[in-house]
Amino acid sequence: MALLAEMRVAVALVPAAAFARRGLRTRSFRAILPASVTIAIFRGIPAMRIVDVMALAGAMPSSVAITADVIATANRLAAMEGRSPVFGPRFSGSGRRMAGQLCTGVPAPKGTPGDAEIVIVPGLGATTEPGVLERIGRGDARTAIRALKQAAARGGEIAASCSSVFLLAEAGLLDGRRATTTWWLAPLFGRMYPAVQLDADAMVVAEGPVTTAGAAMAQLDLMLALVTRHGGPELAERCARYLLLDGRRSQARYMALGYLSEADPDVVRAERWARAHLHTGISAAELAAAAGLSTRTFARRVERATGLSPVRFLQRLRVERAVELLETTSCTVEEIARRVGYAEPTTLRRILRRNAGVRPRDVRG
Numbered sequence: 001m002a003l004l005a006e007m008r009v010a011v012a013l014v015p016a017a018a019f020a021r022r023g024l025r026t027r028s029f030r031a032i033l034p035a036s037v038t039i040a041i042f043r044g045i046p047a048m049r050i051v052d053v054m055a056l057a058g059a060m061p062s063s064v065a066i067t068a069d070v071i072a073t074a075n076r077l078a079a080m081e082g083r084s085p086v087f088g089p090r091f092s093g094s095g096r097r098m099a100g101q102l103c104t105g106v107p108a109p110k111g112t113p114g115d116a117e118i119v120i121v122p123g124l125g126a127t128t129e130p131g132v133l134e135r136i137g138r139g140d141a142r143t144a145i146r147a148l149k150q151a152a153a154r155g156g157e158i159a160a161s162c163s164s165v166f167l168l169a170e171a172g173l174l175d176g177r178r179a180t181t182t183w184w185l186a187p188l189f190g191r192m193y194p195a196v197q198l199d200a201d202a203m204v205v206a207e208g209p210v211t212t213a214g215a216a217m218a219q220l221d222l223m224l225a226l227v228t229r230h231g232g233p234e235l236a237e238r239c240a241r242y243l244l245l246d247g248r249r250s251q252a253r254y255m256a257l258g259y260l261s262e263a264d265p266d267v268v269r270a271e272r273w274a275r276a277h278l279h280t281g282i283s284a285a286e287l288a289a290a291a292g293l294s295t296r297t298f299a300r301r302v303e304r305a306t307g308l309s310p311v312r313f314l315q316r317l318r319v320e321r322a323v324e325l326l327e328t329t330s331c332t333v334e335e336i337a338r339r340v341g342y343a344e345p346t347t348l349r350r351i352l353r354r355n356a357g358v359r360p361r362d363v364r365g
Contacts, residue, residue, distance in 0.1 A: 048084055051118045052119045052151070053091050053099060053120050053122065055092075055122055056140055059093075063122035063219045077239060090116065118157045119159070120226070121159070123161055132185060136170055158211070161212065162216050165181040187304060206229075211226065264305040267302050269291050279338065287314060321340045323363055325339065325340075327363060327364070333349070
């Protein structure tokens with residue numbers, strides 16, 4: 001499959017006239033390629049990619065619908081440019097009937113899931129740690145994991161968002177690679193798969209043939225990344241405008257530390273104390289003392305509960321408060337910086353950029 005994909009790209013980049021100069025006919029190439037490779041590639045247009053949308057029972061309807069909507073939008077906009085469809089989607093998995101009902105307007109090419117070049121796994125619909133553990137242990141999930149391994153072995157491209165990223169990790173496809181997942185499951189993911197380089201702040205991470213995305217609505221960002229790769233950046237930009245989607249590089253801005261810290265009462269105590277004292281410029285050691293724990297014990301506990309070091313935990317609390325003040329008050333950036341514990345506004349600007357991917361003026365819009 002990988003060789004075939006390379007042939008498609010290579011042929012797509014060579015004009016038909018170049019074949020003629022070398023005494024070759026495009027017909028001879030067409031004869032050795034499968035039917036899914038259309039004449040469009042001989043006009044400099046990449047061939048349609050066969051996509052397996054692997055939807056398991058209970059998958060998030062929004063995630064499945066987003067997948068179909070972006071595929072349909074990309075194909076429609078490509079057609080307006082005189083291009084062939086970018087994606088040819090099919091549905092597999094224990095939830096394929098539900099997926100098919102949600103996506104009645106998306107025509108499916110003939111064939112079997114086994115010949116798909118791209119496998120997309122919409123979010124599983126599991127929203128808690130016990131729920132994820134139970135879901136990935138079910139029989140249909142284990143079948144999906146085997147199918148993902150087989151697709152990767154064939155050279156296929158794999159993409160998943162939210163809790164479905166756990167299936168990729170279970171299949172061993174993320175070992176040694178960067179990946180992201182939904183922010184509230186990041187602590188569990190980090191404990192279960194230490195061989196994965198987890199970047200919980202990122203909205204989308206593309207590592208070779210594997211692409212992962214964050215929380216539920218990050219399926220939009222995941223799909224636009226695939227459109228960029230296979231349809232080109234201009235088509236992806238048109239899709240984003242059509243769907244009214246702004247660029248979002250980080251999900252850090254949307255994380256709710258209060259939700260994460262609830263797993264540990266001592267971390268909750270420290271969090272509440274910190275929120276009341278952010279303006280004093282508190283340290284990680286003071287935060288540990290507020291929890292009634294030693295610095296080392298607190299570091300272990302906060303990392304287990306939130307996936308963050310104490311220093312990053314404090315930074316996130318400051319970012320949360322700063323964003324809230326930017327959205328709800330007319331305070332200057334200098335004043336907001338002081339109220340969240342930073343002596344210089346430049347420090348706040350840098351931390352906002354690094355942790356939330358935004359500038360103060362972006363938040364105020």
